Amino acid sequence: MLKPSVTHLHPYVPETPLPELEKQIGVSPIVRLSANENPFGTSPAVKKAIQGFDFNTTRQYPDGDANQLCQAVAKFAGVPAEQLLFGCGLDEVIELVARTFLSPGDEMVEPWPTFGEYKIHAQIEDATIIDVPVQADGQFDVDGLINAITPKTKLLWLCNPNNPTGTFLPLAQMRALLKRVPKHVLVMIDEAYVDFVTDEAQPSALALIPEFDNIVVMRTFSKIYGLAAMRVGYAVIPKALVAAMQAVRLPYNLNSVSQAAALAALADQDFVTTIRQRVAKARTQWEAFLAANGYQYDHSQANFIFFKAPRAAELKDYLLHHGFLVRDGLGPDQLRVTFGTDAQNQQIQKLMTAFYA
Numbered sequence: 001m002l003k004p005s006v007t008h009l010h011p012y013v014p015e016t017p018l019p020e021l022e023k024q025i026g027v028s029p030i031v032r033l034s035a036n037e038n039p040f041g042t043s044p045a046v047k048k049a050i051q052g053f054d055f056n057t058t059r060q061y062p063d064g065d066a067n068q069l070c071q072a073v074a075k076f077a078g079v080p081a082e083q084l085l086f087g088c089g090l091d092e093v094i095e096l097v098a099r100t101f102l103s104p105g106d107e108m109v110e111p112w113p114t115f116g117e118y119k120i121h122a123q124i125e126d127a128t129i130i131d132v133p134v135q136a137d138g139q140f141d142v143d144g145l146i147n148a149i150t151p152k153t154k155l156l157w158l159c160n161p162n163n164p165t166g167t168f169l170p171l172a173q174m175r176a177l178l179k180r181v182p183k184h185v186l187v188m189i190d191e192a193y194v195d196f197v198t199d200e201a202q203p204s205a206l207a208l209i210p211e212f213d214n215i216v217v218m219r220t221f222s223k224i225y226g227l228a229a230m231r232v233g234y235a236v237i238p239k240a241l242v243a244a245m246q247a248v249r250l251p252y253n254l255n256s257v258s259q260a261a262a263l264a265a266l267a268d269q270d271f272v273t274t275i276r277q278r279v280a281k282a283r284t285q286w287e288a289f290l291a292a293n294g295y296q297y298d299h300s301q302a303n304f305i306f307f308k309a310p311r312a313a314e315l316k317d318y319l320l321h322h323g324f325l326v327r328d329g330l331g332p333d334q335l336r337v338t339f340g341t342d343a344q345n346q347q348i349q350k351l352m353t354a355f356y357a
């Protein structure tokens, strides 16, 4: 009964709820540093918006076009509201892209490792996936990506900064790359972590939209805004393609509470600035720790770091039994750790040192 493309699918493994994990492991509390969540919470303005939500409107369908949020994001991002598309998390937008553009036999190019959802949805559509390994420093192999493009290529995914390497391709190099991409290829630029970039003052590919009509720029409220539970992401779609994508999208994909929460979060840019500064400080401290202790790591511009750790699976287990969940399985003997609070960072680093002592 199943369509052939889904019979051998490896599903995305979601995080085990913390209370359940704590029971399983017999350790409490466990700090989750495996999902790139914001350890500093979310803006107090969001709490107010949710508490002020009019309960009487729960019997009504939400605004299917998320008009208020859409206008606010358009103003914030400096793009026409008509080109915005919202999803139940950026995850849904990723699914929608695969559903709208990929037919069986089409090709999709991506660096590897990168965010696993691009691959899963391409597989469901029975597309062919071309993985182009990143370079030794975690950066994209730009020539390799360009050379992987064929007449059958529909999509090129570029997660920038990339998950899990954390590396960032500067805007000038992004522009140079885009100039080499044939016009029949749609380039998906996933900026889930762009708000954490500090190496460059204006890092977003939103600035390139006037120059290229084959790029999509994607953002989420889950990471720097600390709103992962509310599931709000969006993309800026080229004018010629947006109507088709809106037709494929489910009509009420963004619930009313989430719309109100995201609107409040967007309005509090002071919160975003504070988080960016705190994460940048943690990043500097983590890179200094890894360098001082001889770990090989990729230079990060995100809220996590990707590094080589001998006996990574054992280290992960040791950390878990001492109250820290980190991410493995993304590369041989490599771990990805989300930055926590100062106290959490110091504690996990102490545990790492103790493990190898």
Ligand SMILES: *Cc1c(COP(=O)(O)O)cnc(C)c1O
Pocket (backbone or CB within 6 Å): 036, 088, 089, 090, 091, 092, 115, 159, 163, 190, 192, 219, 220, 221, 222, 228, 231, 232, 233
């Ligand atoms: C977390 C993440 C997403 C998904 O974000 P949601 O809006 O929570 O669905 C998308 N892309 C990348 C690269 C991510 O790391």
